[in-house]
Amino acid sequence: MVQVRGRIGLKPGADWLAAQVDALTRAQEDRRPRPWAVSDAPPAFIASQLRGIIGLEIEITEIRGKWKMSQNRPLPDMAGVARGLADPDDPHHNPAAAALVAERLAGRGQS
Structure with a gap:
């Protein structure tokens, strides 16, 4: 989870919004096959x-984060998250995040 605070401004320009x-x-979409x-x-x-x-633009003045790695989910769900993140064919492939979830699983007696 990430919480961002800052000053907000309206961006009425159609070109800005389209971009x-x-x-x-x-x-x-770019990670998808088509x-x-x-x-x-x-x-x-x-x-x-x-x-x-x-259109809104936020000038960020503060960022706070917290890891949410399916820790409130049953162990099979956590294992599924780790498998999905480790799968190079998955559009959300992220080996570093997969390793963190797997580490959490190992800490709970699962792998």
Whole structure:
């Protein structure tokens, strides 16, 4: 879990908002075998969707974090998280996070 505090500002520019949506889409889709892109949708549809989004920018002044690694879940669920994070074919592949979850499992008498 991450908590961010800061000063918020409205960003009314359509170009700024479109760039943010495009960057977010790429960040989420690029690891997939056949990533979807904003440009795959009709321009009129994207324009209509952008009108329903309010752009915000936060100047971060403080960040606090806490690890949430399925520790409140049953052991089989934790093991599934570790397997998914360790799987190079999974779009959320993250060997370092997989190792941390596996370490937690080992500490609870599981591997």
